[in-house]
Amino acid sequence: MGRMNLRQWSVVIGVPAMAVLLGLVLQPWIGSGAIMITMGLLSIFLAFLVIESRNFGLGLFERQVKEVRSNYVQMEALLAIHSTLKPAAPLPPTRFWAASPDLLRELVTHIQRHRPTCVLEVSSGTSTVVIGLCLKQLGTGRVVALEHDPHYAGITRRAIADHGLEGIATVLDAPLKEQMVNGERYPWYDLSTLELVSPADLLVVDGPPDTLRSMARYPALPMLAGHLARGARVLLDDGGRSDERAIAHRWAAEHPGSTLDFLPLEAGAWSLRLP
Ligand SMILES: C[S@@+](CC[C@H](N)C(=O)[O-])C[C@H]1O[C@@H](n2cnc3c(N)ncnc32)[C@H](O)[C@@H]1O
Structure with missing residues (x-):
């Protein structure tokens, strides 16, 4: 719990002071009744403070319980990933800027089952x-x-080398440039150097940053549909955000016969199975 700010101090001191002042003002008119009014107001204020601090404590407790549960779920997913893949070098960080362990586990499970x-x-x-x-x-x-950012492209390439994944994983420099997508302008990845050995069976969408504009990740499917295999799966991270919900539903509407599911992961994710 942090220290009280100026506003909180002024309420804690100011309200009782006002009650006492009101009693003093009323005393010449109503005599001892003024003391009763002051005592009544102070009791109500005290009850208010007790209820408020109890609610605050309960809210804090609830948040802590949720966080502990969430940490457990993510630790469990991270352990599953490590015990399944047995990386020979430390894995780069998960969560925050990176995908959460539960989404990464979903990817591992999907890849093991479907062998894209x-x-x-x-x-x-x-x-x-x-x-x-x-x-x-x-x-x-x-x-x-x-990858639009050459700095992070370099960091990921180094991690790929550390794990001996050259020839399996490739980071393609794809700077963001203004592109027209279904009649609207979006800053999106330059695909001029994209070449795939075969159409992709799995598309994972976790960029560009949502700060660029609203629906920033919408272009992924219209721009890459020509590179996807029939029946491909599209996974959209950060599905808990309203923009991502709208993007997923728009994609589904633009691909009749597709199946859309929400995955209740830490950041939420949308899974679209193309026809
Ligand atoms: C939402 S993050 C997700 C990246 C990826 N899907 C993952 O799980 O790590 C998207 C962007 O974060 C940036 N990024 C990559 N590596 C990073 C790092 N080590 N630290 C901070 N940002 C990074 C890259 O520009 C990337 O395109």
Whole structure:
């Protein structure tokens, strides 16, 4: 619990002071009744403070319980990833800027079950390494990740080398440029150097940053549909955000016969199965 700010101090001192002042003002008119009014107001204020602090404490407790549960779920997912993939070098960080462990576990499970020949990622990072490790273990498949930021492209390439994933995982420099998508302008990845060995069976969308504009990740499917295999799966991270919900539903509406599911993961994710 932090220290009280000026506003809180002024309420705690100011309200009782006002009650006492009111009593003093009323005393010449109503005599001892003024003391009763002051005592009544002070009691109500005290009850208010007790209830408020109790609610605050309960809210804090609830948040802490949720966080402990969430940390447990993510630790469990991280352990599952490590015990399945047995990385020879430390995995890059998960959560925050990177995908959460529960989404990464979903990727590992999907790749093990469906053995995609080609995975395409919109953004690069920890997920690229995890997907690459999974494909390496299966002995089949490639992952190509589009990256707009040369600095992070370099960091991911180094992680790919640390894990011996050259030839399996590739980070493609794809600077953002203004593009027309279904009649609207979007800053989106330059695809001029994109070449895939075969159409992608899995598309993972975790970029560009949502700060660029509203529906920033919408172009992924219209721009990459021509690179996807029939029946491909599209996974959209950060599905808990309203923009991502709208994007997923728009994609589904633009691809009749597709199946859309929400995955209740830490950041939420949308899974679209194309017809
Ligand atoms: C939402 S993050 C997700 C990246 C990826 N899907 C993952 O799980 O790591 C998207 C962007 O974060 C940036 N990024 C990549 N590596 C990073 C790092 N080590 N630290 C901070 N940002 C990074 C990249 O520009 C990337 O496109």
